[in-house]
Amino acid sequence: MTDALLRARNVARRFGSQVALEPTEIDVRAGETLALIGPNGAGKSTLLSILAGALEPSAGRLERLDGVRVGWVPQRSSFYDRLTARENLELFARLEGEGDPAETAERLLARFDVPADRPAQTFSVGNRQRLNVALALVGKPRVLLLDEPTAALDPGQRRRLWETVTALRDEGGAVVFATQNLEELDLYADRVAILQHGTVTFVGPTAEYDELHAEEVFS
Amino acid sequence: MKRASLLLRKDLRVLVRSPVLLGVLIAYPLLVAGLVGLVAGYGSAKPRVALVDEDHLPQVVVVGGHPFRIQDAIAEVGKNVHLLPMQPGSARRALSTGRVVATLTVPPGFLADLTSGVHSPSLQYQTTHGGISSRVTQQVQALVYNLNRRLQKALVQTDLGYVQLIVNGGRAKFGGRTYDVLGLERMQLLLRELPPSPQRARMAEFARIAGVALAQTGNLLGSTASPIGLQRAHEDSRSSLLSAQVQAYALALTVTFLALLLAAGAIASERDENTIGRLRRGLLSMGELVSAKVALAAVVALALGLAIAVVFGVIVQAGGVAGGEPWQRLPLLALGLVLAGAALGALGALLGALSREARTASLVAVLVVMPIVFLGLVPREVVPVAGWLSDGLPFAHAVRYFAASLYDASPWATVARELAWLLGLGLLFGALARVATRRLSS
Numbered sequence: 001m002t003d004a005l006l007r008a009r010n011v012a013r014r015f016g017s018q019v020a021l022e023p024t025e026i027d028v029r030a031g032e033t034l035a036l037i038g039p040n041g042a043g044k045s046t047l048l049s050i051l052a053g054a055l056e057p058s059a060g061r062l063e064r065l066d067g068v069r070v071g072w073v074p075q076r077s078s079f080y081d082r083l084t085a086r087e088n089l090e091l092f093a094r095l096e097g098e099g100d101p102a103e104t105a106e107r108l109l110a111r112f113d114v115p116a117d118r119p120a121q122t123f124s125v126g127n128r129q130r131l132n133v134a135l136a137l138v139g140k141p142r143v144l145l146l147d148e149p150t151a152a153l154d155p156g157q158r159r160r161l162w163e164t165v166t167a168l169r170d171e172g173g174a175v176v177f178a179t180q181n182l183e184e185l186d187l188y189a190d191r192v193a194i195l196q197h198g199t200v201t202f203v204g205p206t207a208e209y210d211e212l213h214a215e216e217v218f219s
Numbered sequence: 220m221k222r223a224s225l226l227l228r229k230d231l232r233v234l235v236r237s238p239v240l241l242g243v244l245i246a247y248p249l250l251v252a253g254l255v256g257l258v259a260g261y262g263s264a265k266p267r268v269a270l271v272d273e274d275h276l277p278q279v280v281v282v283g284g285h286p287f288r289i290q291d292a293i294a295e296v297g298k299n300v301h302l303l304p305m306q307p308g309s310a311r312r313a314l315s316t317g318r319v320v321a322t323l324t325v326p327p328g329f330l331a332d333l334t335s336g337v338h339s340p341s342l343q344y345q346t347t348h349g350g351i352s353s354r355v356t357q358q359v360q361a362l363v364y365n366l367n368r369r370l371q372k373a374l375v376q377t378d379l380g381y382v383q384l385i386v387n388g389g390r391a392k393f394g395g396r397t398y399d400v401l402g403l404e405r406m407q408l409l410l411r412e413l414p415p416s417p418q419r420a421r422m423a424e425f426a427r428i429a430g431v432a433l434a435q436t437g438n439l440l441g442s443t444a445s446p447i448g449l450q451r452a453h454e455d456s457r458s459s460l461l462s463a464q465v466q467a468y469a470l471a472l473t474v475t476f477l478a479l480l481l482a483a484g485a486i487a488s489e490r491d492e493n494t495i496g497r498l499r500r501g502l503l504s505m506g507e508l509v510s511a512k513v514a515l516a517a518v519v520a521l522a523l524g525l526a527i528a529v530v531f532g533v534i535v536q537a538g539g540v541a542g543g544e545p546w547q548r549l550p551l552l553a554l555g556l557v558l559a560g561a562a563l564g565a566l567g568a569l570l571g572a573l574s575r576e577a578r579t580a581s582l583v584a585v586l587v588v589m590p591i592v593f594l595g596l597v598p599r600e601v602v603p604v605a606g607w608l609s610d611g612l613p614f615a616h617a618v619r620y621f622a623a624s625l626y627d628a629s630p631w632a633t634v635a636r637e638l639a640w641l642l643g644l645g646l647l648f649g650a651l652a653r654v655a656t657r658r659l660s661s
Contacts, residue, residue: 049496052496052500053499053500053501054495054496054497054499054500055496055499056657070500072496072497072500074493074496074497076493077493078492078493078494078496078497079492079494079497080229080233080492080494081492082232082233082236082237083229083232083233087229087232091225091229092497092502094225095222095225095498095502095503096502119236135497
């Protein structure tokens with residue numbers, strides 16, 4: 001698998017008669033940040049869910065380098081509302097097999113400044129997203145998959161998120177993020193993949209991607 | 220299974236943090252159990268029966284020379300039905316509209332036939348089909364039976380009077396005329412005054428034997444009227460409210476309701492909270508997910524079932540109620556509670572996985588609980604199909620297990636059979652739920 005940490009081989013997904021993702025080949029390489037862009041309903045979330053292992057492909061297969069852990073920030077928050085942030089983090093730390101779940105939870109709570117001991121159902125949208133991101137980092141993943149992660153974050157939290165993402169990439173990890181914010185491409189993406197109607201129509205360095213192409217994608 | 224136990228602990232923690240939900244889940248099945256008890260009690264309530272007196276019965280009727288208060292007799296023996304005096308037209312309308320479940324008519328000429336003794340008079344009975352009509356028919360038959368017994372007593376007394384007249388002699392009235400009857404005893408005295416002869420000796424012997432034979436007639440007539448009597452002994456056992464059957468139904472109903480709803484809601488809420496995808500990423504297999512929900516149902520069923528059994532036992536002990544040992548069989552009951560909770564939890568997990576969202580799952584579970592329970596309540600002898608369907612669901616097996624484990628002198632055969640059923644059904648529903656969880660992540 002050369003330097004690819006994750007590789008999707010002809011993965012496709014149907015929901016009943018509806019095709020969400022046509023057969024798709026894509027590599028997630030060590031030390032890169034890959035951006036997925038495309039209009040709503042193009043298949044970005046489906047591809048990210050398949051890469052995360054949260055959704056089984058209808059066809060094709062997903063290859064993962066041995067020992068590589070994957071963190072996932074779904075577009076919709078994914079935790080237990082009646083548990084506190086600390087309890088959520090400790091529970092998933094235990095499920096991930098972390099040695100010291102309490103320490104992991106404490107570290108992530110401090111890093112993302114999430115209210116620790118209030119039920120998550122009382123959180124604001126921003127706090128929910130911060131907890132969502134913190135949960136993705138439980139288990140020290142080498143690959144981080146983010147589905148429009150900054151949509152509900154304030155500027156300070158966005159900056160902190162991208163610092164985390166950049167650090168993970170710089171340490172030899174990989175980051176894949178779906179976004180509608182084209183500014184984030186220039187700032188953080190090394191490569192871009194364009195999805196339209198469930199099909200990947202372009203994969204290449206960000207430098208090769210130009211504004212006109214973007215206009216076509218979203219028009 | 221360590222990961223499943225982590226999820227189980229999470230679910231229990233969430234449940235404890237929802238006291239209103241927990242309270243409703245506990246109170247609702249107990250309320251339903253009480254209502255089922257009331258409905259069952261309706262089975263022994265008095266049905267309304269119209270009484271149409273077309274013969275204008277007087278307060279007192281003379282039957283066989285004895286005064287007989289027939290209206291009082293009807294009122295007394297009609298303790299099991301609510302008799303409503305009505306005119307014929309009103310009674311017909313009441314029967315057709317269902318205000319009464321039957322009509323009982325005293326036809327014209329009833330009294331004449333009764334007092335003459337020439338014909339046996341008949342009461343006319345009309346009822347609707349189905350429902351409780353068979354029970355009302357039995358009660359009206361009981362009413363007529365009791366009337367007959369009272370009349371038989373009067374008629375037997377009259378017959379005995381005639382026998383005494385033949386034996387002892389005296390004055391008697393027949394057809395408006397008064398007769399002086401000689402009687403067997405006086406006949407023997409007269410015979411002694413006649414000159415001895417073989418004919419006199421033969422007639423005296425006949426009078427003696429006839430007197431002895433007729434002296435036995437009183438007892439024989441009484442026996443003929445009532446060959447078998449029924450005496451009610453003092454009751455020294457549990458009341459129906461504290462019966463093993465009621466406790467078994469209350470336990471099974473509570474466990475069914477709780478286990479189905481909890482497991483269905485808990486598995487569907489994993490999708491609602493979008494955690495199913497996070498868990499699927501190698502953190503928890505779908506088999507472990509189903510196991511955690513089944514275990515949740517089993518744990519809650521055990522805790523609540525034991526609490527109910529303990530409360531019931533305390534009531535029995537404190538009330539000094541006779542019959543049964545509430546404490547010795549608790550371990551056996553606990554085993555049944557766990558397995559019944561698990562089997563019903565597996566069914567709930569299946570419903571939850573098919574429903575995909577918690578609100579729908581809860582609604583489906585509530586809708587499914589009632590038919591399951593009522594199928595289990597229908598006697599197999601009355602509707603065999605209900606019995607077959609009920610065999611495929613855990614409720615009836617739970618009822619039989621609880622009743623046997625609590626009070627049967629030798630429960631082991633029933634307990635083993637029902638445990639096997641519960642285990643088999645639990646494994647079947649668990650496997651189906653495991654397959655259905657594929658829908659949760661799509």
